[in-house]
Amino acid sequence: MLYPWLQESFHTFATACGQGRLPGSVILAGHSDLGTLDLALECARFYLCEHKEQGVACGTCRSCKSFVAGAHADFIVVRPTLKDEADAGLDVLTNPLPLLQEAANIEDNGAQRRSVRIDSIRKLIEWLNLSHVGGQGKVAIVHEAHTMPVGAANSILKSFEEPPPHTLIILTAKSLESLLPTIISRAFKLKVTVPTLTQAQEFLQPYGFADSKIAIALALSQQAPLGALRLLQQGVIDKTQEILTLLPPALNGGSDVAVVEKLAALGPALEVTILGELTRELLKYKAGLSVTQLPLLNPQSAAALCRLPAEHLFTALSDLQHFALQAPFIPPRAPLALLRAWIRALANAPRTR
Incomplete structure (x- = not known):
């Protein structure tokens, strides 16, 4: 069928x-x-x-x-x-x-x-x-x-x-x-x-994953159900949730070691996908979209990250696109340094009130 x-x-x-x-x-x-x-x-x-x-x-x-x-x-x-x-x-x-x-x-x-x-x-x-x-x-x-x-x-x-x-x-x-x-x-x-959100959710729900995980998987896969299912079955969404927990403290002056290592373990394509989607959701949140419509954010992380200026978020998105294009040619150890530099550049941006 x-x-x-x-x-x-x-x-x-x-x-x-x-x-x-x-x-x-x-x-x-x-x-x-x-x-x-x-x-x-x-x-x-x-x-x-x-x-x-x-x-x-x-x-x-x-x-x-x-x-x-x-x-x-x-x-x-x-x-x-x-x-x-x-x-x-x-x-x-x-x-x-x-x-x-x-x-x-x-x-x-x-x-x-x-x-x-x-x-x-x-x-x-x-x-x-x-x-x-x-x-x-x-x-x-x-x-x-x-x-x-x-x-x-x-x-x-x-x-x-x-x-x-x-x-x-x-x-x-x-x-x-x-x-x-x-x-x-x-x-x-x-x-x-692309299927409607309802179609995509109905396809994934029989596999027994939590609705919150399905929402993240669909966000990361651009609402492509087979891609979302693969991310769920390979445990990528569990790892993404860990990264989303670690990232706000890292962007607010905490250690970035754990989040960088967990991101790097997923590989360049997923690094860019996760960070890019999170950055876009932050921009949508700053534009007034409810956090309930943003799967990678929750009220706590949104509150912690919303003071990052929009212009720096747009710059971060541009940097990620460049990273994605260059990924096949980057030496094996370089992504760690690039990820750390990206996080620190965003972390050091002046806060808005």
Whole structure:
């Protein structure tokens, strides 16, 4: 079953497919933590289904059964990899289940950045030029296509604009703007929308986490339910609550050793996410928003931190963005010093009354 917030996008795809309005290329734009890969897989299953029923795949035909088993001869997923992963043949998959499991457990890997490699695209093009085995055609998903370097993007361009007959290429990407305009121009485009807060909460509540933790997880994940669930299950929210307890004293003249160490242990991406969200919530609080609407703050921490001047908070946000951009190139021990400098710069700002 698709997640509730993906149903509308899938319905749009299925309707276009049923009416013969679907070109040979589709872009699903949205953060991966919204379930764009799940949506792409459901679109692929529907396209390949031999007996589509009322806008859904039948689930019982030979195509549907082989798809669910991860053994469909006319389906592949091209995924972002590191070089050694690609060399091991992990860049092109016929069974997407390991990729879904990996997405549920992925952690910040620091300087390592996976990308859809040009050699992987060459494998895709070779596969596209083969005849399909079944009667419905072929489907290839390029997951996180925004990670393609220019060479890979140029390599896929001709196939994406004019796929072979009875072939569908689905790209998932974090946004339309992250792809080359020439790739976007001829595709059927779907923007995956962020679920409502109620939808996101209802998805997470059956997992048994406290509402306060769910609220923090959704704030840190930009209301992307799958990202929030990962943060909860990996214990990141528990650690975040510890950091939020330690930070106000550190910003008011206390020791910053413990908070810096706990932040650094989470890795650069989460450091920036937590500090950035806290800073934004402080700015919202200073602008008059109630603390009950700000998950990372409570009345005590808001009172302790609200005297930090807004201009210094804006500067702190800018510094964090720079830190995020430079994170892959920073030496291993440097983040401790940078975090300490960031905290002390904010702590030494003149207080407002």
